[in-house]
Amino acid sequence: MSLQQTSITIVGIGLMGGSLVQSLRGHVGRLACVDNDPSVLELVRPLVDEVASDLSTAAGGTDLLVLATPVRSIVRLVRDLPSYFPDGCMVLDLGSTKGEIGQMMAALPPAFQAIGGHPMCGKETSGFQAAVPDLYQGQTFILCRNSRTTPELERLALELIDVVGAQPLYLDPDTHDAFVAATSHVPYLTAAALMRSVSMLADGRVWQASASGFRDSSRLSGSDPKMMLDILMTNSGPILAQLSAYRSQLAQLETLLQAGDEAELLDWLERVYAQYHAYRDAIG
């Protein structure tokens, strides 16, 4: 089955789901959208073949179900899929953590084909209003296989990734969760702690005295709290492990600073400088 012949239902029309709608239009057989916000359904209605406030209404005729809600809502949806699709279907999710979702997918009946996905694109804004057709363009789209993953679904997922302009990267769920703990969830926590600690100065002039470095350092603290809560609660193990690694690096810096150990401190900063530039070279 090619994408052009596939009937796709997307559940959760926020930034990710809404951007997917915009980039998949015209490339798929049929497009349906499910969201519990009526105002979002009105906005997306002109772009798709069907809208519904409940998955049970839109389930019929769906070949590929794309789950684009917050993580724990995805976990519940995957658990309940057999009641919506007695004959099974293909499922791809876009959740930010992959361990729990992968376990739920593996527990689906054999009539289901399922694969985990995580497009590495985001904005500090969220919701359908922030959706854009090129959100996925040039970004990495992580895929996590599980025991319900089939070659047919993989081919379809790779075609979808190609159509939206992203590049696939296969990772096992544990590696995925460790990587995003390190590059996304711990950075969120450090931005949040930074924002709180500066706000505690309780002096409005501090914002005037701040520059672009603070704007970038604090940006993730403006992420949607409910979305982040879901992420933190479903990935606390890898996050706590990485947070511990982070704290020990920060403690080294603090010790060098307290000691005024200039030579060691410079050596440390030069290593970080080299690591930053190796990272920038790697992402191009």
Next chain:
Amino acid sequence: MSLQQTSITIVGIGLMGGSLVQSLRGHVGRLACVDNDPSVLELVRPLVDEVASDLSTAAGGTDLLVLATPVRSIVRLVRDLPSYFPDGCMVLDLGSTKGEIGQMMAALPPAFQAIGGHPMCGKETSGFQAAVPDLYQGQTFILCRNSRTTPELERLALELIDVVGAQPLYLDPDTHDAFVAATSHVPYLTAAALMRSVSMLADGRVWQASASGFRDSSRLSGSDPKMMLDILMTNSGPILAQLSAYRSQLAQLETLLQAGDEAELLDWLERVYAQYHAYRDAIG
């Protein structure tokens, strides 16, 4: 004395000094540049009236000296000013920390007029090659008075700030140093610890799996190590104090995450979300 009648010598033609040259051209009586890098002097020569590798060569006829070298070099230059200018002159510095420099300025002979400055603009790139005429445009330019500050010098500094398109903000040196510790120096340390802790995963795929959130969170870790060393060594007191406040916020988050205390965690994240948006509203 107006800026148009003022002979200005800028010492240190990097990002800040070089951008100042570009934005002051045509608005001052005479412009001279001092830098110890001959290749920089060749690049800046066509833009100014005089270039020199040493301040002693360029000192004659200078009304206003602008010191735009790293902080500890500024401290040494201010200490040695009486040997370059036996009859005194006006001095403005652009150093990133203001405590030590302010003390050195206050100790100058009465023939000197001096004021501390800190334009809140930066880039992760440095050096004259990165200089642009609009670097100061729309940015806050902090001024710190000391016992050698005169109304005449203040008027001239405010005119210079106006010409480069910045907005003045008066702070006392201690408040300045506490603010930049909070919004710039601690964020540098957290970005550095973040970069080191992710690099320790030693798996190139982690960079592919990273998104724009990590790019922004880690950006400050690419700052020039020698410049940052100067900043850390001259502002370690305020930095260590603010780092302690930061660590205690991070520890709260870690405790809530370990306990899986969902309600408290959400409350915490919602407060941060509100603080972030209050900050963004404040900076416009």
